[in-house]
Amino acid sequence: MCGIVGYIGPKDAYPILIKGLQRLEYRGYDSAGVALIDSDLKLYKNYGKVADLEEYVKGKDLAGNIGIAHTRWATHGEPNQVNAHPHFSQDKRLALIHNGIIENYSSLREELIKRGHKFESETDTEVLVHLIEDVKKNENVDLVEAVRIALNMVIGAYAIALVSVDNPDLLIAARKGSPLVIGIGEGEFFLASDATPLVEYTKNVVYLDEEEIAIIPRNGNLEIKTIKNKKKTPYVETLELNLSALEKGGYDHFMLKEIYEQPTSIKDSMRGRLDIDKGTVKLGGIIDYEEKMAKAKRIIMVACGTSWHAALVGEYLFEDIARIPVEVEYGSEFRYRNPIINEDDIVIAISQSGETADTLAAIRMAKEKGATIIGVCNVVGSSIARETHAGVYTHAGPEIGVASTKAFTAQVTVLSLMALRIASLKGNIKKSRFRQLLIEMETIPEKVEETLKLADEILDFSKIFTYSRNFLYLGRGYNFPVALEGALKLKEISYIHAEGYPAAEMKHGPIALIDKEMPVVVIATKKGAYEKVLSNIEEIKARKGRIIAVVTKGDTEVKKLADFMVEIPETEEMFVPLLATIPLQFLAYHIAVRRDCEVDMPRNLAKSVTVE
């Protein structure tokens, strides 16, 4: 996610701002910038790291005791200098930084262009600062009122900070959906996306609430009002956490933080794409190719690791919902086996980092052979994203833990949206059924929230398996890829050998492994071939295997057989992977922690495998 830092007080702002950005580097970003006011408004920004920005501003005028600074995680517009924040208003008298996604930015942009505004970047942020400027001029109101009116016109999520050369004693901030916290010092104020950059200056903080605007004066008291113009009394809290804990948002590991971020990351993957009222799915990134996708005789999905498991879920989704044949390929295999690729083939490349060498090489080869390449990536402007014909970003935010969690569920969310969109284009799904699925999909983030509450139950029984030497994971249909993903999670962070298998395949060999030492995780949710999975569980029971079952809430059958059981909320079969994965993430995490493994940076692994 983007990082925001602000300062107003008696000190030089620049050193505080740049140090604040360094404190926020853990959030992941691709560019950085700063705006300072002395007698004039100075703005410096650069593609690259904070260190590159420091290099870039060497020798430049860095005077000023009010300023804002930003690290950008690109959502709209490539990662480059032009799109980096801060952004100027048209008259260059305002500078704004922003974390979040403004969904209606393109319609606002068109309106502002009609009123003579010219834009330099592709960002939604630049539209917002021009809108504030436009409102201030045309409504003839002061800056705070202009911000308030403008924020009532935007749809989406924002955390913003704004400075004005005409108001050098005023820092303005506002939030909706993206966090902002104000540090209260002695005659000075600090602003940041989280408390990490503040903790060395002050422990007194005010967390902005939804739709609140902070009016931060150079001298005097902090004022807060809502965008509906309701005055609010600032609630000052005392920070307890230390710095390293803060970077992880109070969690022990980034992986655990990212598991808990999934209600938000799944919501962000759907944001602006699922419209229940209109009963539509809109994926702007593939709009020019969706007809071609709907007519495809075959879709090839290429990925590695966890993303390959998401591709397997994608296979079930597209064949089940969109009725298009799908082949799933490991990037490393696909690139070397000289596959037969036709010009009407669609190749979907799935990659969190967008830099995985095998996946990148595979799509280059497919592109040369004439296929159409569609990307499902998390990092905007990454190599794979740049080399596809079109694509849909997952918007999961930076994933720091090497073991992928929220990126997987975000990939599955995007693939679900794609399958639904293509199905609706092909007309092979009744409108009523389509609407029913959209309504259910919208409930997934809250069902994920409910599933996250299983953490303590799983922590309890996971202790028993701390020193197990092998695990089997079984699932059928949509849950077969979930079994593979659960096994990979355990392997890569606890170093316990684990295998995922289609449940019925157990009879063709792995059943020989079953004894009282073998824990078997079975995903036995009510949808799909539930009865068959039940008999698979009986077979395991008969051989004294230890059964850990993931079932649908209220299940009574599996309860009679399983040694341990967690219940996830009921949902449509196609959405079960989004819920069933979560208990397996927790199981792997808690076992790995008990084994004192380096959960965020497991041995031998890299977050992005950019080499063969």
Ligand code: AGP
């Ligand atoms: C998953 O937990 C691993 N970190 C790894 O398998 C990863 O999914 C794989 O390397 C693919 O990475 P990508 O999604 O960035 O292409």
